[in-house]
Amino acid sequence: MIFELPNDIGAIEKAVEHAVACCAHARLDRRRLLFNFRVGLTEAISNAMLYGNRNEPGGRVRVELHVRPGEVRASVCDQGRGFDPDRVPDPRLPANLLRPDGRGVFLMRALMDEVHFNPEGNAVTLVLRGPAGDRGAASRHDIRLPGHDADDDVTRILAATIARSAELARQAETTRADLEAALEANRRMREEMAREHASREMQLAHDLQLKLLPPIPRMKGVEAAARVVPAASVGGDFYQVIQLSGGRVGVMIGDVSGHGFPAALIMALVMSAATIYAEEGRAPAAVLEYLNRAIGDELESTEMYLSLCYCVLAPGRSGIAYSNTGHPHAFVVQADGTARRLFATDPPMGIGPTPYGQSNMRWRPGEDLLLLFTDGLSDTLARSRRSTGEERVLDAVAANRHRPVSEILDTLFEMSRDAIPSIPADDRTAVILRTS
């Protein structure tokens, strides 16, 4: 049986119930059918809708169900570009317990008897079996014979079939070694293809991230430099320096909680929306409010969140207005080398309620530096027991505070390049700005 679903997560429960109802004659352990199969199929379908079809309303998901006594097979196929199931993090590791990703694939594998992904990674087949004894007994019911009216014929054909299958089984046994070798070769080839596919996808996400990051505009009275060094898995970091009306400048840094293509996608949405709202010259809290309206649903459905700090300042003016949704590393480094933190005004976007708060911080034109950076930069430096990565970044900026901002930036990235990362690498991003 095959059915197609619209890309609507509200339709999943009914679809799963429908599939379960179709499995009634499979004679499986009822509790496993009602729990393992329901959860496994829910995961497969929601994965297809949210990640495969990227939650696009026009997308379709195809579910194919093969039911026979002792076994149920469900294949779920989406229209996406696929993913590499082997790259999904193990959700059971303590460091991953709070992460939203990886648990779906893990549950499918844990709850079903078999799980197969196609080489493209856009279709998954789940297999649930009954107890072995049942399966053997049941398989005889599977033989379909013509001429049910003649019992003798049936017996004869049945006997011949059983004899034939015994012979086939013997042949199969002799060629089994060959088959296993062929299967092993096939599996390796699929793995290779999946790896290539994943790396192509990553390359695409990289390109997207770097292409979207605009060059810093030349602005009167503003000296700014910014850089992103993407990690292998693309962490969704971004920055923006935007020329606003009246000589003002908007400075934004952000970090999407997820990784890979979905994070790059959120990043792309934020950057295009942010430019529009910021260029309208709105106050930081209002810009964030509009941003949340533009991407809030996307964040919620993907269970990602966004830490973002947006500052507005102007040459010759002595104040910064800013809103900060949980971005940890935003500072004003003063002439004497001390740093004052631009504290978060709100929890990360996607978690916290709106409207957003806004704060002001004193700013001395010609003296102070605005310094924004992401975890990826400070985490790579967090080696020493005496100081955190953040302290090392602040120390380096303070020591170089009188140099041109592009040179300060170079110093930071040289430090982090030489450091031996103690945790898996994330994107490293920093923005430094001074005004006259």
Added chain:
Amino acid sequence: MSFKARRVGNATVVDVDGQLIVGNRHELKRLVLKELEGGARRFVIDFARTGYIDSSGLGILISLSKRVRELGGELRLASLSEELQRLFELTKLHTLFEIRDSLEQALSD
């Protein structure tokens, strides 16, 4: 399927009737956040009438528990069926949550 919040002593008990899955998890989130805004801090999610939970449902429980804890509260889980208990153990999430056998136990200490 539905989620309902009720007050028992100083605790807010949320009954999960049916499934907690990708299609309805945000209803639970909204309900708990609303109660949080109203000042509730002690939560018990009662799964006595729950069929199954998927990874999205687990994800919402994690984020809600985190949010409640950040505000100085506590979120407990009660009355998990054998299968649901196994789901939490498989994913190691039983180490993250306060899980009680029954609603009475979740409310008692």
